[in-house]
Amino acid sequence: MRHLIDPMDLSVQEIDDLLDLADDIIAHKEKYAKVCEGKKLATLFFEPSTRTRLSFEAAMMELGGNVLGFSSSDSSSSSKGESVADTVKVVSCYADIIAMRHPKEGAPLLASMKSDSPIINAGDGGHNHPTQTLTDLLTIRREKGRLNNITIGFCGDLKFGRTVHSLIKALSRYDNIHYVMISPEELEIPKYIKEEVFEKEGITYDQVRTIDEVIDKLDILYMTRVQRERFFNEADYIRLKDTYILDMPKLKSAKEDLSILHPLPRVNEIAVEVDDDPRACYFRQALNGKYVRMALIMKMLEID
Numbered sequence: 264m265r266h267l268i269d270p271m272d273l274s275v276q277e278i279d280d281l282l283d284l285a286d287d288i289i290a291h292k293e294k295y296a297k298v299c300e301g302k303k304l305a306t307l308f309f310e311p312s313t314r315t316r317l318s319f320e321a322a323m324m325e326l327g328g329n330v331l332g333f334s335s336s337d338s339s340s341s342s343k344g345e346s347v348a349d350t351v352k353v354v355s356c357y358a359d360i361i362a363m364r365h366p367k368e369g370a371p372l373l374a375s376m377k378s379d380s381p382i383i384n385a386g387d388g389g390h391n392h393p394t395q396t397l398t399d400l401l402t403i404r405r406e407k408g409r410l411n412n413i414t415i416g417f418c419g420d421l422k423f424g425r426t427v428h429s430l431i432k433a434l435s436r437y438d439n440i441h442y443v444m445i446s447p448e449e450l451e452i453p454k455y456i457k458e459e460v461f462e463k464e465g466i467t468y469d470q471v472r473t474i475d476e477v478i479d480k481l482d483i484l485y486m487t488r489v490q491r492e493r494f495f496n497e498a499d500y501i502r503l504k505d506t507y508i509l510d511m512p513k514l515k516s517a518k519e520d521l522s523i524l525h526p527l528p529r530v531n532e533i534a535v536e537v538d539d540d541p542r543a544c545y546f547r548q549a550l551n552g553k554y555v556r557m558a559l560i561m562k563m564l565e566i567d
């Protein structure tokens with residue numbers, strides 16, 4: 264039985280195959296309407312979510328399967344003190360596949376050791392978010408037609424942003440990716456990403472403090488929200504939360520075919536006026552998330 268805990272659990276070939284399947288699902292939705300009949304997906308969300316949980320559920324429904332689960336730890340027995348291990352052990356008797364989000368790094372990995380059904384990590388603390396990475400890769404490939412030869416800028420909370428960590432890891436296996444890290448000093452990417460991904464793979468990257476100094480060079484700008492829930496004190500969050508606001512004047516010197524991505528939810532970091540610019544891809548990205556999760560559910564349930 265396979266689980267998906269870290270984006271590196273999938274080989275490059277498997278990722279490319281998943282993206283191909285997602286493209287085919289988009290082109291021929293009707294072909295897939297019944298492939299998961301009789302199967303159940305459980306969504307165990309110990310932390311808030313809109314897109315990830317609902318796109319997982321919509322994905323399973325569009326494959327003809329059923330869904331069950333909870334959307335906060337308050338409405339599960341974890342509020343009575345049940346361990347993640349026990350919850351998962353039980354739910355894996357009810358469901359064929361489980362998507363789980365938890366505020367603690369490593370919780371889905373622990374769950375995978377106890378579960379009788381495949382576990383998909385739907386976000387663990389500030390650590391990983393592999394299905395957002397699949398969403399991002401599908402979006403980049405559909406927007407740009409390639410996953411290599413790209414200059415990508417990551418902007419905002421690179422310290423706590425799990426989507427950033429997972430996407431960097433996944434992209435490190437494609438050729439000629441040039442990384443530009445745009446953040447305040449306090450929100451730089453964690454040391455372990457610098458060491459275990461960049462240094463280990465011999466990848467160089469630029470580190471800057473403003474969008475303006477690099478925007479004209481980027482093929483992709485990956486904006487992120489400052490992750491309030493991971494800060495130790497509110498004063499630091501308030502000081503840093505509006506460091507970057509992407510608006511139309513900032514886009515003046517950007518390439519005409521720049522793709523602006525954001526995992527969402529957005530707070531203030533992208534002005535609403537940018538939404539109407541064709542370079543804004545984030546709502547298409549959210550839709551891609553459903554299709555790539557359909558592909559992933561099929562793969563993990565070994566459905567042809």
Ligand code: NCD
Pocket residue numbers: 314315386392395425426487488526527528
């Ligand atoms: C992201 C997450 O949960 O990490 N959202 C998502 O899944 N689309 C990003 C965020 O919460 O800022």
